[in-house]
Amino acid sequence: MVLLAALLIALPFLVEAGLGRSWVRVLDFALLYIMLALGLNIVVGYAGLLDLGFVAFYALGAYLYAWLASPHFGLHLPFWAILPLGAALAGLFGVLLGAPTLRLRGDYLAIVTLGFGEIIRIFMNNLNAPVNITNGPQGINLIDPVSLAGISFGRTQELFGLTFAPAHFYYYLFLVFTLATIFIAYRLQDSRIGRAWVAIREDEVAAAAMGINTRNVKLLAFAMGAVFGGVAGGLFAAFQGFISPESFTLWESILILCMIVLGGMGHIPGVLLGAVLLTVLPEALRYIGDWQRAALGRVVVDPGDLRMLLFGVALVLMMVYRPEGLMPSRRRQRELHAEDGVAAQEQASLYDSRA
Amino acid sequence: MSVLLQVDAVGKRFGGVVALDGVSLRVDVGEIYGLIGPNGAGKTTLFNCMTGLYTVSSGAIRLDGATIHNRKPHEIVARGFARTFQNIRLFANMTALENVMVGRHARTRAGVIGAVLRDRRTRAEEADSRARAHALLEFVGLAHKARSLAGHLAYGEQRRLEIARALATEPRLLALDEPVAGMNPAERRQMADLFLQLRARGLTLLLIEHDVKLVMGVCDRVAVLDYGRKIAEGPPAAVRNDPAVIAAYLGTEAA
Secondary structure, three states: OHHHHHHHHHHHHHHHHHHOOHHHHHHHHHHHHHHHHHHHHHHHHHOOOOOOOOHHHHHHHHHHHHHHEEOOOOEEOOHHHHHHHHHHHHHHHHHHHHHHHOOOOHHHHHHHHHHHHHHHHHHHHHOOOOOOOOOHHHOEOOOOOOEEOOEEOOOOEEEOOEEEOHHHHHHHHHHHHHHHHHHHHHHHHOOHHHHHHHHHHHOHHHHHHOOOOHHHHHHHHHHHHHHHHHHHHHHHHHHHOOEOHHHHOHHHHHHHHHHHHHHOOOOHHHHHHHHHHHHHHHHHHOHHHHHHHHHHOOOOOOHHHHHHHHHHHHHHHHHHHOOOOOOOOHHHHHHHOHHHHHHHHHHHHHHHHHO | OOEEEEEEEEEEEEOOEEEEEEEEEEEEOOOEEEEEOOOOOOHHHHHHHHOOOOOOOEEEEEEOOEEOOOOOHHHHHHOOEEEOOOOOOOOOOOEHHHHHHHOOHHHOOOOHHHHHHOOHHHHHHHHHHHHHHHHHHHHOOOHHHOOOEHHHOOHHHHHHHHHHHHHOOOOOEEEEEOOOOOOOHHHHHHHHHHHHHHHHOOOEEEEEOOOHHHHHHHOOEEEEEEOOEEEEEEOHHHHHOOHHHHHHHHOOOOO
């Protein structure tokens, strides 16, 4: 435990020394995606509601931060005041999205949530006239960096004899939020609410017949997931200093969903692994361009294209050989390897019939 | 005897099909009431109307005087009316213990804040849920299976787990939809014993069953449904000899 804590604290400096400063930013994004993936995991992994518009909540959190802490409206609220507002706004929209979709399941729910994600993005893209709210496709610039205890996270500074770049500051900030997110996710999982979510996922009729108010509990799942997304969005806006609708495309929703599926749906360690892998691997694959240049003298295959290709192949292979994810929960594993369970049951009923 | 469940001229139609045609019955506190009838007679439809899965087309259903028809299932559970399902509907990928703990949902309060902070009240509630769930598993003879996934249990065990889960909601009235279907004679006797024990604990049971021997053995009163109508009601011995019942099961000579 102490070792792990020491590693997490030293990590950005180790990474900077070994791989360069750009990798510290990759770490920051890995933490952001962990928060997002854990949020979506509540909706998809626990409650079993396939949500393809999750990025909308991320966008709402980010835009709210940008509105309240940038020259765009001339407001400059501190980040600790904005994040709860962002969480609340995203949670509210989670309920707004959830309410009309309560009767939908599976594919139909996926399509409606996908539409919702796109609607939010298109709004952000077009709300620059007649009143300029979102500044349209140009996005909002010069967003205030987080400032804590008189230290602005936006500037490189010397502290304790170490050089802290913005990426370092944000690493520690995101780390705190990520740990809190993991803690909350675990606590929710092992609670009355968490059991109700899984029960609804398993059998909604039976869950209702056991006294669960399925409407409220499903809305709660949407809202909780959205809150995680909203907070991550606010942090993202502060970190980047600039946001535009381009950051909140359907691709982001799919990517976050892939992290969950790849890692192991409904299983927190699996989700962490999935988020880290899918943030770090694409960055690592960038080196393929350099290798090509070194080996062949020119870039034959664009690394950007190749990344997508390898990514696709990896996901297809996963679906074929390990559909439950890399680190699945016990439930999930059983569900997708049902033959074993059926065989056991057949044996048991055979045994019963002899009695 | 005071009345616990009052079904008043309940009708249910699906499009043009009349599934229930003015069914009335009365279940008294502390009895085991059997509901029998040929396949398609409307027994499960009546169950679904009573437990809020279907809305009724006409008529009224009252539990202890309060109207429960066309209420949401969770509201009916909260009033003390639990059920099991004909085709077992457990949460297959949750453990036996978790299944029973889900049944505690209506009797517990903890929300998101309680779950995250795990304050003293939430911890006490959780411990209480766990203890009660263990006790119920013990009661139905599944204590040793607490940590098994429900889907891994043998058929008869799944039936008993469903009963334990329903009991966790602290019902006054427990409705069992074909609880011994597919069981061997030894298991059926065990189940019959379980029903009698539940009655001894003060529970009222409503039983849909095809096994006439079991129904005659444990039920205090029996109603017979056929084509959505109640054709007979009374003590098992009287119902068994009712000509209308015999006709419904075996067909009339004219037919």
